[in-house]
Amino acid sequence: MIKKWKTLERKQLARTPIFGLDVVLRDPPFEADPASFYVVDLQSWINVFAYTDDDEIVLIRQYRHGTDSITLEIPGGAIDAGEDPLDAAKRELYEETGYKAKSWESVGVVEVNPAIQNNSCHTFVAHGAYLAGEPEPDEHEDIEVELHPATELPEMIKDGRITHSLVVAGYALVVLNSKPQ
């Protein structure tokens, strides 16, 4: 029977604009000395599979600083403090692409990385997406919006055009949980 460890102490080692780095001292539930573990402290995230009435999906191309590469992804971002995940999804879709949608569906939540991160990612489907205005990217965001036939999504994952783990996980959630509208 696996048991939780007991947290004895937690403190922040470093802070960046996006995340903190915490060290946590924990006492194991078995015979061993307490030990320190390191946790990347983040707001939870949302991402959005937005489909137009022509069954196209709204994708974004952007430069990513973690991998130092240009990626093709779905819109997404961090939930603001106190913000509802669905509101964050609507906000990020509009800010990054200028799209709004007629109806929204939640298809699931994953834990991004239970070993070293404390946040979740909520995946939404936006149905009847339509261009409603100009994107409002954050400073330093340089985003190109691309529409692709939604039926190509599995092929884009298979051939490596889409490689972001949270987009691939979100695709599984859409297939498993999205209801016909």
Place this chain on the structure above:
Amino acid sequence: MIKKWKTLERKQLARTPIFGLDVVLRDPPFEADPASFYVVDLQSWINVFAYTDDDEIVLIRQYRHGTDSITLEIPGGAIDAGEDPLDAAKRELYEETGYKAKSWESVGVVEVNPAIQNNSCHTFVAHGAYLAGEPEPDEHEDIEVELHPATELPEMIKDGRITHSLVVAGYALVVLNSKPQ
């Protein structure tokens, strides 16, 4: 046309046993001042969908320090420096569960988190998995091995028994890429 930023300087701000925290100064490919970004520097990872000849999947239950919770996952871990991803998959499956397998299949690679992390995760399928010895967990690893009918995997993701994003992404890769053996 999205372009890459130019890296002007990179230095390590902090180092933990598992990952580093780097700050990278980059010059944008558009009219703006250089800016600093923060990257979690990690070895790449592997994870394994191991199926027995009775079509059961080998899962592990363990306490996770990032989320401070007990999770149900597939075996996995970090690739050692210079290690082949497949060798890492074989090693981690055995160390965490005591299982070996008759044949192995690579089903794809995802980038874990292009925004703030620099590593990938390789997903493998192990066919004909069998108990070959005693697990050899790392210090501080307390792992319970569980066999579940492989057909229950989608249901376990749907109902939230499995929530790790890389397991959910790996499941999508298995469905899209695994070949009948």
